[in-house]
Amino acid sequence: MSQEEKDLINKEDKLIKSNKKSMPSMNIVAPDADENCLIEDDRILGVYDEVLDNIRNDRGEIDELLAKFIDMVMNEGDATTSTKEAVVNLLKIKTDTSDKMDKIADLMTRIKLKETNTFPKYLAAQQHNHINIRKSLSPAEKRALIENENKKKSEEETK
Numbered sequence: 001m002s003q004e005e006k007d008l009i010n011k012e013d014k015l016i017k018s019n020k021k022s023m024p025s026m027n028i029v030a031p032d033a034d035e036n037c038l039i040e041d042d043r044i045l046g047v048y049d050e051v052l053d054n055i056r057n058d059r060g061e062i063d064e065l066l067a068k069f070i071d072m073v074m075n076e077g078d079a080t081t082s083t084k085e086a087v088v089n090l091l092k093i094k095t096d097t098s099d100k101m102d103k104i105a106d107l108m109t110r111i112k113l114k115e116t117n118t119f120p121k122y123l124a125a126q127q128h129n130h131i132n133i134r135k136s137l138s139p140a141e142k143r144a145l146i147e148n149e150n151k152k153k154s155e156e157e158t159k
């Protein structure tokens with residue numbers, strides 16, 4: 001590495017350090033976990049299990065009824081529109097139960113992800129340093145700002 005490259009790297013490092021000093025720092029404290037929950041997770045999971053059992057039982061009953069209606073349409077020749085509508089409605093209810101089971105699985109997953117050991121708190125605490133200067137500076141003001149920054153840099157270099 002040539003001397004010019006080293007000097008350039010040193011200037012860049014000093015510029016970065018000076019910019020860090022001019023940027024205000026913010027201390028972010030993660031929220032405490034002292035929040036009281038209204039319903040315990042175990043109780044909610046128990047309700048979910050009960051709902052899943054009911055859905056499974058209902059699905060079994062729907063399968064039995066569906067078999068009877070399909071048998072009635074195919075073998076006995078009862079092809080009225082009401083029988084066909086009943087078959088379609090039973091099929092729709094059967095597919096809806098799968099959707100409900102998916103929703104319960106999603107809710108259970110959310111409870112699991114909410115536990116303390118599964119989600120690091122530092123991911124929720126973020127510091128955003130966005131500084132917007134809306135006023136457009138005149139050339140004289142820009143020059144004064146640059147001179148002020150150069151003056152600060154030269155003072156830091158002499159220290």
